[in-house]
Amino acid sequence: MENYLKCIYNLYVQNDTILLTDLADYMNVKAPSVNSMIKKLAKNGWVKYEPYKPIKITVSGKRRAAEIIRKHRLTEMFLCEMLEFRWDEVHHIAEQIEHINAPEFFERIDMLLGYPKSDPHGSPIPDKYGAITAQAYKRLSDCAKGELVTLKALNRSDESLLKLLTNKNIHLGCTLTVKEIEQYDGSITLKLSDKVYIVLSKTVCDNLMVL
């Protein structure tokens, strides 16, 4: 149920209402599984369910989801900061630890890390009441030629995207200047540092959030 709620929340951030099928795809599960689980989530008051209607997460559902996301992101931060894992290694470990039921454990981790506001991929860490500070970032792919921006966060951080960025020496906080935007496919040429120019596809740039 925690996994369902977390995924529902992730999809909700992109789009207010959620199609059962999309959730099924997102979770690598078949539609009937989602259908039956949604009814259970609805019984707990975490989603609103009406037959044949799209799924809507409730206020209490968001709060519950934020708890899990908080645990996930605090864990990722802990893994990077204290155990020196790379940002592309932490997700699958955090996926497991996020389900640990021990509030004091995460409180201590939070304290030890100095109450971080975002995780190693720049995603905000909800506070312990479930409140998330909105981020005002924009997509790199929406920037104009000539703009100088700082990489603040990643939109969806697949392991393969993280590896690609690491290979090109791109990390959170680095500055990027938009040098060229290709009309044909939206790929962007960026200046990374003095003599370092790189080209990123539109797909990649869609996932880089900058300011």
Added chain:
Amino acid sequence: MENYLKCIYNLYVQNDTILLTDLADYMNVKAPSVNSMIKKLAKNGWVKYEPYKPIKITVSGKRRAAEIIRKHRLTEMFLCEMLEFRWDEVHHIAEQIEHINAPEFFERIDMLLGYPKSDPHGSPIPDKYGAITAQAYKRLSDCAKGELVTLKALNRSDESLLKLLTNKNIHLGCTLTVKEIEQYDGSITLKLSDKVYIVLSKTVCDNLMVL
């Protein structure tokens, strides 16, 4: 299955062969549950099962159990040393974290802690190959009047025992002098420090391992 194997190992340490009923009691589960799980463990080669015979753990079962116990004890140590939990708070959190499947995670924790040899209750931490260094401790209840000993480990560390010891200011490494042994019930009067004398029941002393 991990929980079964861990419990089987714990009972095996006390007694080479294990009665199904004892395991059921130990795990707060009924006999038929154990019976069916034992067959699964046997299929994995972790225990030897013959109908109506007591359960025997195999070499590979011990190795597998040691992995889990290693994760449990490393976690307990991490919780005490890095997150400053008390020794009576760590068990229920470690019970959950021991099932995390991420060898690198525990390797890093181990490194961060400086490769500890025992957990906060003095129990040995198996190395990553499952080898456990035997401890040559004896029971406090087996000591003679006049002996001066150091508390090295606890036998079974229930939360209530830990709290009792904490209240009496007894911790690992503290020195104890056996002042009096009561014939009637085996309770022992101990000198803790200059003017501090305490009385512990035989039941408590059975669980205090000293050297």
Added chain:
DNA sequence: ATAATAAGTTAGACATATCTAAAAATACAA
């Protein structure tokens, strides 16, 4: 407006882990 397509639901199967109740095997003791 209706046919085709997509989305959602139901029914029934399977796997896991648990239980109770009852039967079978073993151990113990008079």
Added chain:
DNA sequence: TTGTATTTTTAGATATGTCTAACTTATTAT
């Protein structure tokens, strides 16, 4: 040695979460 008590096993139920196949409802496009 035979009856009683204990231990173990089997059979069948329940709960959870998954699946496939078939059916129903909704959407879309001509």
